[in-house]
Amino acid sequence: MMNPPRISQIGGPTVLIEIGGLRLLTDPTFDPPGEYRLPHVVLRKVAGPALAAKQIGPIDAVLLSHDQHADNLDHSGREFLATAARVFTTRAAASRLGGHVVGLSPWEPVSVTAPDGGELEIVATPARHGPAGIEPLSGDVVGFVLTMKNDQNVRSIYITGDTVWYEGIAEVARRFDVGLVLLFAGSAQTRGPFHLTMDTNDAIEAAHAFPNATIVPVHTDSWAHLTQSAQDLTRAFEALGLAHRLNVIEPGGTWTWRFDADQASASDRSRSPVHAP
Numbered sequence: 001m002m003n004p005p006r007i008s009q010i011g012g013p014t015v016l017i018e019i020g021g022l023r024l025l026t027d028p029t030f031d032p033p034g035e036y037r038l039p040h041v042v043l044r045k046v047a048g049p050a051l052a053a054k055q056i057g058p059i060d061a062v063l064l065s066h067d068q069h070a071d072n073l074d075h076s077g078r079e080f081l082a083t084a085a086r087v088f089t090t091r092a093a094a095s096r097l098g099g100h101v102v103g104l105s106p107w108e109p110v111s112v113t114a115p116d117g118g119e120l121e122i123v124a125t126p127a128r129h130g131p132a133g134i135e136p137l138s139g140d141v142v143g144f145v146l147t148m149k150n151d152q153n154v155r156s157i158y159i160t161g162d163t164v165w166y167e168g169i170a171e172v173a174r175r176f177d178v179g180l181v182l183l184f185a186g187s188a189q190t191r192g193p194f195h196l197t198m199d200t201n202d203a204i205e206a207a208h209a210f211p212n213a214t215i216v217p218v219h220t221d222s223w224a225h226l227t228q229s230a231q232d233l234t235r236a237f238e239a240l241g242l243a244h245r246l247n248v249i250e251p252g253g254t255w256t257w258r259f260d261a262d263q264a265s266a267s268d269r270s271r272s273p274v275h276a277p
């Protein structure tokens with residue numbers, strides 16, 4: 001059985017995932033605080049990353065939810081893409097970024113071979129970056145589901161990307177046995193009195209849709225346009241008796257996902273013994 005996956009919060013949407021000997025990075029952002037002029041808004045970054053790009057080490061694949069927003073891919077993040085062995089993102093982003101960047105449509109799978117010969121399946125998932133009809137304004141976004149194909153004891157990891165709760169997320173819940181959700185929250189507001197990433201209500205919908213999953217919020221810090229914090233999520237989950245489902249990792253923190261302890265049901269154990277890592 002492989003070592004338990006490790007999740008390190010770098011800051012904003014940037015998370016290091018170590019699984020099966022592979023090192024993956026979500027939306028790379030390493031710039032210091034500053035301002036970014038987008039066509040419709042000026043985004044203001046208020047805190048730098050917990051780790052600099054050069055401290056991250058070699059990356060087997062960047063999982064880039066979209067390239068068109070500076071809070072998901074900033075200047076240093078763009079430079080970082082060239083250093084990663086692989087980059088997976090939307091088809092639109094791949095055509096803009098070029099090089100070795102691979103575009104995926106929702107539900108399209110790719111696989112990456114781990115150093116130990118194991119196979120990690122990566123499936124792109126749909127995302128809607130705001131209310132119904134936002135797509136022409138927001139541009140395309142994808143999420144990702146990660147599944148180690150050679151280890152039956154591990155449920156999938158779902159990275160939502162920038163999205164609100166909607167039917168597409170419910171479909172991810174129907175198609176995959178997810179044990180860990182990296183939930184892009186923060187209730188971002190840049191275009192009006194509506195949110196573009198998950199708010200507390202959306203996160204609670206997701207917690208119910210993925211009943212076997214631990215919810216790790218990301219994309220809740222470092223930017224002025226984020227209107228809800230990880231603490232807001234904690235208070236909302238506590239109020240609804242769901243605090244045990246939420247796991248907040250502070251920027252700079254690393255958490256080891258002890259899936260063997262919290263996932264294997266009694267029947268799973270009898271069928272396939274779980275060994276300590």
Ligand SMILES: [Zn+2]
Binds near residue numbers: 066072
């Ligand atoms: Zn975005």
